[in-house]
Amino acid sequence: MTVQDLDAADRRILDALQSDGKLSNSEIAERTGMSTSPCWRRTRRLEDNGFIQGYRATIDRNRLGLGVLVFVLVQIDTHSEAEAAAFEKAVASFPQVVSCFSVGGGADFLLQVVCRNLDEYAEFSMTQIRRLPGIKAMSSNFVLKEIKPFEGWPVSAS
Amino acid sequence: MTVQDLDAADRRILDALQSDGKLSNSEIAERTGMSTSPCWRRTRRLEDNGFIQGYRATIDRNRLGLGVLVFVLVQIDTHSEAEAAAFEKAVASFPQVVSCFSVGGGADFLLQVVCRNLDEYAEFSMTQIRRLPGIKAMSSNFVLKEIKPFEGWPVSAS
DNA sequence: CTTGAAACATGCTCCGC
C-alpha cells in the first residue's frame, strides 16, 4: 500500500489524527463525514500499513525547564565511513541531542540540541560535541522564537 | 505549577506518554509502578497544567510521498521589525514549510521544508521563498539520512 | 494512597445489506 492508494477520506483521517491523536473513532467519523465502521477500518489499515507510525504526547519544552534550543551545523573532516558512523553513534547517545540528520549542502550534520540554560549548552557543546573525533567546524544557531512549531506533515496540501 | 513540582513519578508518566500516547491509564500505572488512581490524577494534572500540550499521531513522511526534507537557512537583508513580521507570516502560510524558527548566530531563520521531489523543491524555493522581500541569502541543507529522528524531549535525563 | 465498584464511553467483531 503506497501513497497512491490514499483517497480523500484517508487523508482526512490522517489529518485529524495528526492534529489530535486522542480523537475517538466516532469523533473521526463525524469529522470526516463517514460512519464509524468504514472509518474504523480505514484507520486500522493506515496503522497496519505504517502510515500511522504511532501516537505521542506533545510536551511543553519550556515547562520542562529546557529553555535553550539550538540547531547545530557540524562539518566533519574526513568523510570516511567509519568516522561518520562513530560520530552518528556518539551523537545519538546524548539525551541533549533530540534529533540528528545527515545533510548535503553547506554542512554534514544538523543536530537539534536542548539544554536548561546557556551555561549548560556551552559546557555540553564544548566538552561533548566539540571533542568528538574528526570535527572540522561547528555553528550554533540559537532559537530565539518559534515562528511555526512542527505540528505534522502536509497531508492534503497541493 | 513549574518544573520544580515534578517528581520522579511525574517524569515517568511524561516519559511513557511521550513514547506511546495511546497507553491506557492502567498501563501507565503498571509501567510507572503505582496504582491506577494516583496515576490517573497525576496524568490529569500534567494535562491541566500544560505539561502535556496534546496528543498526535506520528505519520510516516515517506509513505505520504514527501521524499524530500530540507533545512533552509535564510538571512534577511534589513532587520526591520515590519519586514521580519511579513516574512514570518508569509513563511508560516506555506504548507511545505512544516516548521520555522527565528535564530541567532549564523542565520536569521531556519525553515524545515518538505516536498515530493527535488523538482518540486526547486520550484517552491525559487518561486516562493526566494521571492519574499528582503532575502539576502539562502542555503538549502538536504536531508540524506535520519540519524536520530525526533521522539520527544529528554524528561529524566541529567 | 489504596481498593472496589458503578456508570459510561469506546474498541472491536460479527452479520446483513
Place this chain on the structure above:
DNA sequence: GCGGAGCATGTTTCAAG
C-alpha cells in the same frame, strides 16, 4: 464496499478503608 447491533474492554468518577 457500507452501516448497525452487540459484546468485551477501558476510562472516569466516587466512596470507604
